[in-house]
Amino acid sequence: MSRVLELTCHPQTPANAIRRVRVELGQSFDGLLLSYFVEGKEALSLAAGAPSERTANLWQTTCFEMFLRPAGARGYHEYNFSPSTQWAAYAFDGYREGMTDLPCPVPPSVERGEETGEPYVVRIHVDLNDIAKGPLRIGLSAVIEEKDGTKSYWALAHPPGKPDFHHPACFALELPAPSAS
Incomplete structure (x- = not known):
């Protein structure tokens, strides 16, 4: 079952x-x-197509993001996905603290969108077998750069003040533990 969420x-x-x-x-x-x-x-x-590999600083241009925090935990994970098919994954001990590369035994799969047609679509699969077994708080967001250089920041929820996808208020959705079917 899937659901469509508006950023x-x-x-x-x-x-x-x-x-x-x-x-x-x-x-x-x-x-x-x-x-x-x-x-x-x-x-x-849109970034040009590139090998699907871990790459830093993807958020500096058009980038799709996901933040996961196990229910009741202080630490969380950040995933960045570029239309180029490059990706990044980080683990944090707390709010913007203790950032390290998150091991991904099964790397995320990022499918580049079609150059024609509307809307632009990027499809992603993230394996969570090594992440969390219980319910999760999730934040979904995007940094969108336009050809004229305009950058806009989109999310399920925003905290007061400047854009900050790491803020606890952005973890706006609760996901139940996945079923083993």
Whole structure:
């Protein structure tokens, strides 16, 4: 079963031509399936295709993000996914503390969107077998760069002040533990 979630643009970083960002989220026995849909594709700045490998600083341009925190935990995980198919994954001990590369025995799968048609879609599978066995708090977000250089920040929820996807308020969705079917 999947659900479609609407991301909202942070009020301090309005988009020029991007009209909407949605995420279809599905759970499987081994992880999560995410499809990010961006309307306004003609204005979207997209990184060129590249090998699907761990890469730093993806958030500096168009990047789709997911944050996971096991229920009751202080630490959390951050995943970044580029339209280039590159990805990054980090573990944090607490709010922006103790960042390390998150081991990914099964790397995330990022499927590059089609160059034609609307909306632009990036499809992602993240294996969670080595992450969490119980319920999770999740934050879904996106950094969207337009061809004119405009950057907007989209998320399920935003804290007061400047955009901050790491803030606890952004972990706005609770996911039950995956079923073993």
